[in-house]
Amino acid sequence: MNLGNFGNILLLVCLSASLIQSLYLLPKKIDINYKIFSRIPFFFSLFAFILLIYIFVDSNFNYQLVVNNSHSEKPLIYKIAGAWGNHEGSLLLWILVLTIFNFIFSYSKIKNLDFKKNVISFQSFIIFGFTLFLFFTSNPFIQSESIVNEGLGLNPVLQDLLLAIHPPILYIGYVGYSLVLSFAVGGMLSNKVDKEWAGWLHPWVLTAWIFLTLGIGLGSFWAYYELGWGGYWFWDPVENASLMPWLAGTALFHCVIILEKKNILQSWTILLSILTFSLSLIGTFLVRSGILNSVHTFASDPTRGLFILIFLAIILVISFTLYAFKGPLLDNKSEINLVSKESSILANNWLLLSTLFVVFLGTLYPLGTDLFLQKSISVGPNYYILSLLPITVLLLFIMIIGPNAKWQNDKITEIIFSISKLFILSLAIIFGFSIYFIELQLTQITLLTLSLTLILVSIKNGLRIKNSYTIIKPSLGKSLAHIGFGLLILSVVGNATFAQEKIFQAKVNDILILDNHKFKFKSVEQTKGKNYNSIKAIFYLMDNKTILETFKPEIRVYSNPPTVTSETSIVRKFLADIYVVMNIPENSDFVNVRIHIKPLMSFIWFSIILMTLGGVSAIVFRVRLKR
């Protein structure tokens, strides 16, 4: 049988099984064997995905998708990754991840069967919607219109190992929040939104958060070394699209913690669950519809955007209708004291949502002016920096105070007393730095001092002093993640303050000087790569006569599709990265070289790893405690 038809049959089975399962949501509760119907879509979308990879590896140019995105001379790993490096394939991956979550959840030991079936059925409904979308607007198994012997190739910028694993990880994050929404809908349908519900939800919210954090970090890391602009975050719409669900998701899991501990804030948690997955969908819509101009270009198509928008509307209508009826009944009436752990988590919620508002406005405002005023604009990074500055200061402050407050009620004076030593220590360190090294401005001093205090306070909270220092296991995750956030702000501010950059036009044997670094332009090498030609410029970082480091920035000329890319050469040191990128203007006898000194870059990446590890250890120790 024709492989494409086989693929279509797999998709149709996945489509119908998930539709049948979602019938349970109807008032009549059409109940079939949920174990079978929630697991079928997983196996069939997995087969479809493997089949797609197979036709890519096989370079089967009978299929339009392979023609558009692959080439027979491409290295094997990129043939495989090419399967999801395009719209259709990535959507199939999205569906696969949706079904994986449903599959794993179907094995959970939740005793409330009605609730469990509701969650599975709503998740099946989401799977149904996306499979419908895939099948009719973005079918990966469409045959090519004419006989083709060779493909167009994968965009060379995307031929990168990191970018092969980045989308799956980011998707697990995005899609993880679909199950969270299903939990919210299921909880409302079964009137089960309480402590126990929050306990069930907790590991899922964390899983989605871990992958989203890691995914955003990887994307940023890729942009840093591949785009060659020396930056790692550009406030670009595509980046913002992933940051928005992250912000809402972070607020959400803090709420889940309160709900689990104190049995309050039910309706607010539900609202955040709806918001977070909606933002995941909006993110997908923004990226896939191509209505926003981005530095990251993706295959895009307006009709696809429209479908996502309609699907988003359907999901929003369903969840909000349900919320309108059930929401007010969910809450336990109880007062929250101004100084308590609950109130600080709530304050943190509002600050995260304010950040979200700033990012949302900056991302969608250009879209609005384009649609209604026919005027193209873009929003400069200064908007984000200035707007987020006061929010970040408050957020750091609350993060220092909050974890030291007790549940229910506490005295502000006692908390301030307990952190004052570490605050004064941090202030002294930053002031000392400002006096002895480089004079800092007030905003920099504020941000650096608060983030350093946060790091120290979080370290202290993670350790308990008895006879010796021991790690408190249940709060290890929280401490790691908070240390990570403090370190992130510290290193981002440090990086912005001390970064240096200079552009040179250099001929062989020239000496280039930036700050106290001396570079010698040694030679130019030409080589042939697997599917490109390469020109490398060799630079030495010199200390009088000795060579300290060698840099080999590179230009690659690909023929399929014909593209020129610059490969950066980065030497990572503990305190700073040295980042060299070059290109060669047409008909010239010199090369253009840009050298950046990027302080604390390793700390930025390490801080993201710390946050991720914080999430992981929170799950691990939680599971342990239950046994």
Added chain:
Amino acid sequence: MSNKVKKRLIIILLSALVLIIATLLITMNLRDNIIYFYSPTELQLTNIDKKNIIRVGGLVKEDSYKYDDKTKIYSFIITDRSNEVDVSFVGIMPNLFAENKGVVVEGLAIDKASITAIKVLAKHDENYMPPEVIEALKKEGQWQEE
């Protein structure tokens, strides 16, 4: 009014005030940091504030790309086939920059037909045309679907 209700009322009013001020500040900040995009024709028709950073986009005119060895200034002309803008730029030209291809520059206008670029933006993909440039060419009736 009981004490509890009073206390709540004050909290609600205060938070509303904070919210309004914050929103005002954010939107004002947004307005200050907007970068407008112009096609060469639109630039002719607009009164430009020379202190504001703007973007201009279109096609790079054939045979207009030059480099001055002494001043290290690159220069080229952006056209929408009706009007033109002279661009001068010091820095690294992007790899994908080429004559007859789409380009967007960001910088300060000198007058209605020339700009000093701070950034020259060219995108990943060689066939890629910035959406603004397509729009600008369409407005001048110069866009051909491939």
